Amino acid sequence: MQLLTKAALGLALVALAACNNPQGMGGVNDPGGAFGEGGISQGALNDPNSPAYFSATVGDTVNFLVDQSTLSDGARTTLAGQAQWLNAHPNYAAIIEGHADEQGTREYNLALGARRASAVQEYLISQGVAATRLRTVSYGKERPLAVCSTEECYYKNRRAVTVISIGAGS
Amino acid sequence: MVRWILAAMAALMMTAGLAAAQQGPLHIEIDEGVIEPLPYALPSFVDEGAGGLTHDITRVIADDLSGTGLFREIPEAAHIQRFGVFDTPVSYADWQAINAQALIVGAVGMSGGKVVVKFRLFDIYSGAQLGDGQQLAASPQSWRRLAHKVADVIYARVTGESGYFDSRVVFVSESGPKDQRQKRLAVMDYDGANVTYLTDSSTIVLAPRFSPQGDRILYTTFETGFPRIKMMDVGSASGQLLPEVPGTMTFAPRFSPDGNSIVYSLEQNGNTDLFQMSVNGGGAQRLTNSPAIETAPSFSPDGARIVFESDRSGTQQIYVMPVGGGEPVRISFGEGRYGTPVWSPRGDLIAFTKQAGGRFFIGVMRTDGSEERLLTASFLDEGPTWSPNGRVIMFTRESPGASGGAKLYTVDISGRNLKAIEGVGGASDPTWGPLLP
Structure with a gap:
């Protein structure tokens, strides 16, 4: 599913970049169709309507304290920006992925990741995003972003990521 | 597997030399905690036509016995008596001289396309055979099972x-x-041999659980993009997803002792509770209703109670509740967090994972929470599972850092004999199946 979402996202970037940058950015007009990743994200980052802009500039990730799912003030600010973007782009839906660091047992961390994803979902709904556009999933400790075994990495891994997908949800 | 009893050998070998024997009858009392392993001799079995399998079977029997930490093998080079023929009378004095307490004599042959193993166990200090001789037969590809069966008989007699x-x-x-990380469902012999893969690595799979009969496996898969419970038939490696409530996550399944129902966790709107359903997917029923996380449920062997973890007190702790309903009772009160409780097959103990002071521990406690005993400690130990006789615990140990990985370990419930399972590569989330028929 994660891979599918990324694949769909890649296609969306190509389409958007082609529409909004007729002169062609990066490798979009590469006749062979083999475009470099850098070219695509550069074009997309400059386009406030692109999911890449959402993830890089609005910010797709919020972090949590140990064994907590409470949203910090900083997280609320990020999520308010996410809600604003989602409200301005009603043709997109989102899957919120909840994650935990490795300092916990497997089942508990799945449940904890779900709590975090749900906290983000509730906040986005409170900011006017339709519940039907949002889904949650927990990966527990199965998909760490950072691989060291210190608090520096654990903090990065205790996160919820809002992944934009095509379609306004069901 | 065919099994029949051979005529017991006459055991009238007592000689004057025995007067010096200081030991009693051949016996290990596991409850007492064995400090000094019992010395035994296992001369290479007599080859009656099985060729190289004869030696292989002998060594697997030795690995099983010595691997318990309860037995210590006396190397064959130290043996005085040799067995060129299975029925050679035992010279007890020769075995007393090298301080053997148990002697296992056997032979391996072929009959009708099957491997046939026969063996006898002798109590050296009593100067007598212990139990009847036995003969077992199986197809050649099951030769390791034959060796394990022989070792199981010897373990049980002693x-x-x-x-x-x-x-x-x-x-x-x-x-x-x-x-x-790529994850695949796999099955192995208890010692890490004969690994068979049941799924490919295209999706995350977690925490597989054997049915009481060992014929089915419940596990959590991300194949739909969301955690779902799947039940697989081991023989055909074919599985089906259990029914779901849309918009929820289901995970942490376990079979009931009769194999007819499943207890599991269901997450909805961020809250995780325990549910039960029939193995055919019907009759889903809520077992807990709390805003806390309730997960990792496990039945008592009589099916009357469920032990699980909940953070309703503010941190992960262990609770026991009657299956028929009733208030859960908290049983863990030590320092730190407690999770992944699993009821012993003997019914007397609950194994768990404990987290305290930045370390992880595998431990056991009585079912009322008393007599807590920690058996292991490391950067990350988790997910205990019981041997079929309730004497050994297998678990996952993960090493720290970017290059960290998971391995399977075993430890006695006394805390002794900590060992890694070698030869299976990275591995996690074990569940020990039943003793095979």
Whole structure:
């Protein structure tokens, strides 16, 4: 599913970049169709309507304290920006992925990741995003972003990521 | 597997030399905690036409017995008496001279396309055979099972308890870097031999659990993009997803002792509770209703109670509740967090994972929470599972850092004999199946 979402996202970037940058950015007009990743994200980052802009500039990730799912003030600010973007782009839906660091047992961390994803979902709904556009999933400790075994990495891994997908949800 | 009893050998070998014997009858009392392993001799079995399998079977029997930490093998080079023929009378004085307490004599042959093993166990200090001789037969590809069966009989005769060698373990095979870990469902013999993969690595799979009969496996899969419970038939490796409530996550399944129902966790709107359903997917029923996380449920062997973890007190702790309903009772009160409780097959103990002071521990406690005993400690130990006789615990140990990985370990419930399962690569989430028929 994660891979599918990324694949769909890649296609969306190509389409958007082609529409909004007729002169062609990066490798979009590469006749062979083999475009470099850098070219695509550069074009997309400059386009406030692109999911890449959402993830890089609005910010797709919020972090949590140990064994907590409470949203910090900083997280609320990020999520308010996410809600604003989602409200301005009603043709997109989102899957919120909840994650935990490795300092916990497997089942508990799945449940904890779900709590975090749900906290983000509730906040986005409170900011006017339709519940039907949002889904949650927990990966527990199965998909760490950072691989060291210190608090520096654990903090990065205790996160919820809002992944934009095509379609306004069901 | 065919099994029949051979005529017991006459055991009238007492000689004057025996007067010096200081030991009593051949017996290990596991409860007493064995400090000094029992010395035994296992001369290479007599080859009656099985060729190289004869030696292989002998060594697997030795690995099983010595691997318990309860037995210590006396190397064959030290043996005085040699067995060129299975029925050679035992010279007890020769075995007393090298301080053997147990002697196992056997032979391996072929009959009708099957491997046939026969063996006898002797109590050296009593100067007598212990139990009847036995003969077992199986197809050549099952030769390791034959060896495990022989070792199980010897273990049972010496300890008075059933063995655990002829059993299988379902687990998650892990490969690849930490941030792109590939996971596959796999089954192995209890000692890490005969690994068979049941799924490919295209999706995350977690925490497989054997049915009480060992014929089915429940596990959590991300194949739909969301955690869902799947039940697989081990023989055909074909599985089906259990019914779901849309918009929820289901995970942490376990079979009831009769194999007819499943207890599991269901997450909805961020809250995780326990549910039960029939193995055919019907009759889903809520067991807990709390805003806390309730997960990792496990039945008592009589099916009357469920032990699980909940953070309703503010941190992860262990609770026991009657299956028929009723208030859960908290049983863990030590420092730190407690999770992944699993009821012993003997019914007397609950194994758990404990987290305290930045370390992880595997431990056991009585079912009322008393007599807590920690058996292991490391950067990350988790997910205990019981041997079929309730004497050994297998668990996952993960090493720290970017290059960290998971391996399977075993430890006695006394805390002794900590060992890694070698030869299976990265591995996690074991569940020990029943002793095979």
